[in-house]
Amino acid sequence: MNMKKITALEVQKKNPNRVNVHLDGEFAFGLARITAVWLKVGDTLSDEKLAALQAEDAREKALQQALLFLSYRARSEKEIRQNLKKHEYPEDAIEYTMTRLRDNRLANDNEFAHAWVENRSTFRPRSRRALTMELRQKGLDEETVKEAVANIDEEALAYETARKRAPRFKSLEWSEFRKKLSEHLARRGFPYSVVTSVVTRIWNETHTEETKYEDEELT
Numbered sequence: 001m002n003m004k005k006i007t008a009l010e011v012q013k014k015n016p017n018r019v020n021v022h023l024d025g026e027f028a029f030g031l032a033r034i035t036a037v038w039l040k041v042g043d044t045l046s047d048e049k050l051a052a053l054q055a056e057d058a059r060e061k062a063l064q065q066a067l068l069f070l071s072y073r074a075r076s077e078k079e080i081r082q083n084l085k086k087h088e089y090p091e092d093a094i095e096y097t098m099t100r101l102r103d104n105r106l107a108n109d110n111e112f113a114h115a116w117v118e119n120r121s122t123f124r125p126r127s128r129r130a131l132t133m134e135l136r137q138k139g140l141d142e143e144t145v146k147e148a149v150a151n152i153d154e155e156a157l158a159y160e161t162a163r164k165r166a167p168r169f170k171s172l173e174w175s176e177f178r179k180k181l182s183e184h185l186a187r188r189g190f191p192y193s194v195v196t197s198v199v200t201r202i203w204n205e206t207h208t209e210e211t212k213y214e215d216e217e218l219t
Helices: 047-072 077-086 091-103 109-123 128-137 142-149 154-169 174-187 192-206
Strands: 003-011 018-023 026-032 044-046
Touching: 026 047, 044 047, 047 077, 047 091, 077 091, 109 128, 109 142, 128 142, 154 174, 154 192, 174 192
Parallel strands: none
Antiparallel strands: 003 018, 003 044, 018 026
């Protein structure tokens, strides 16, 4: 059996959470301090033990990378996997990381889907169809997507979106007002029936001294 002796363990200057391992007088690899905590100079390690240490280190590094990735915003499981693959972590390290994240409720596609819909509805309202497409692109399964968008009130979201946008069109005549505001809502995926109803409602609420309109076909 091929054995190698640890001749030095040095904390990295740029990253004090990692240790450089020297074997038989030469630098061999770096390890997380938490992984290297049981090692000491003079220990002899087999090829099998060395491989196990490096695999453990890869898992630890993958987990830290995933936590960094999640620190910016919530992510779907697909997004986390893609990020780890981009950083070239081995498959077993990725699976270990996903398990750890699920166990700690840091990776949960159901919760992610609901959080995504809630965030969009608050800051950038979209139609049910548009949100469905976004969640599918995040890699979520159909059941999860369907459940997340089931209770969306498109009329309410479209109204709030139009209400915030309408002031910039207040000086326009009805036909141009309707065209501009309808296009704004359509770009966010709201269906035709919702758009016509909301645009008419907003006009009537903001032009109380002028002609009121009933819902009508857009031309």
